[in-house]
Amino acid sequence: MTDVTATDVTATDVTATGVPVTGVTATDVTVTDVTVTEAAVTETFAPSTRFAVPGRIAVSNRAAALWQTATITEIRRETPHAATFRFAVPAWAGHLPGQHLMLRLTARDGYVAQRHYSIASAPDDSGHIELTLDHVEGGEVSGWFHSVAEPGDTVEVRGPLSGFFAWPGDRPALLVSAGSGVVPLMSMVRHHRARGLDVPLRLLVSARSPEELIYAREYGAETTPVFTRSAPQGVAVGRMAAAHVASLLAERPPGGWEAYVCGSNGFAEHASRLLVAAGQPVDRIRIERFG
């Protein structure tokens, strides 16, 4: 097996059936027991191919099958189009930064709408999680959150889901996003800070304008904002370019960067091409796109 591919994985850490564990509480499943095992050798078929999918980050899928009630405890405006919703989820099983969940709303007649959302908060044992949602024009779920939701309202969530776009905090992280694509990456930045990790982490975040920059007050030295329509005095306006990526890749931490790209498909294609052109290996680029 010469390439690091999606098959460099261990199947054994996936619970055989994902049957929900009864009696799961916030204390017996926390982020600390998420196993991080990669590139374990198994008999899983490994194709020999030219390109490569990054290896998977192993996570527990024990909680993924359970729908849980999440109660809104706080709503914070981030930008004119985005707000953060904090939820109490008492039996939340913990997550890794970058993971997402499925959320569903149920109407009186039984009609259900469900969507995947990235988790914005860092993993902690508070029994709370945060989501930051764009107000999508005509969106039935985001429309409810932005127009109707109040603290005390309940929704249902299921997760955390998927280990592919997760960052365990064990490797240098180069985070690249546009718009609300910053949400799962902010979970990584917050985790990095909360744990005082010394592994390098950099964030390149694109927004239309300073007013549209989500989490603007939280960024520190790790972050380089890129403004595409209007920028503060003295800051260039323009699309994310090779120079932005090159200056970050010039730093060569031991083990190399793991790149995480999140944004619209158009942005993800653009940013991943910039990374590849700048020499970032394709098997070290993880992409999450939204439609």
Next chain:
Amino acid sequence: MNVTRGFTGRPRVQNAALPPGQYDAGDDWPVLSAEVTPELTPAEWTFRVDGLVEEPRTWSWEQAHELPASVYEGDIHCVTSWSKFGVRFGGVSLDSFLDVVRPHGSATHAVAYSHTGYTTNLPLADLTGGRAWIAWEYGGEPLAPEHGGPARLLVPHLYFWKSAKWIAGLRILDRDEPGFWEQNGYHARGNPWEEQRYSGD
């Protein structure tokens, strides 16, 4: 039932073609690949079927196009909840490839793999009987790279992560071996009508 206060949702459309928990994405066709879109030309593309078969075989782009053309017109369903109606893919039925390699009687499953190394597992029964294709056209045009071009697997009766983009081959097996998303907690089969999204559903 856990009713959400004040939530009404979109106008109800009685659409018997919409599987449970799905919505109609209309003209959108979201791209959700987890890896960098490969720069793969038709001249570089190959498709191989091996494993538990009488005659393992690799087809080039031209050789694959010599097989009888076949079209899928219908719907596709993504696990992230969107469905897309009335799509039209052109390519070759997977039966045409399997008729050449002749799977052994003991064969039950396959792992489909991409030129990126992405994998997904399927029961052989879901790949035969005119229900699966190697597709290289969409709406009469060459399939776009971000949608899996030059060619992708198409298994439209299952959630769309089973329809591996940039398809490179099938390994025919006598057991089910979880692929990329299946090892990441997704369901082994992924039937949208039974809402088999995640392992345990």
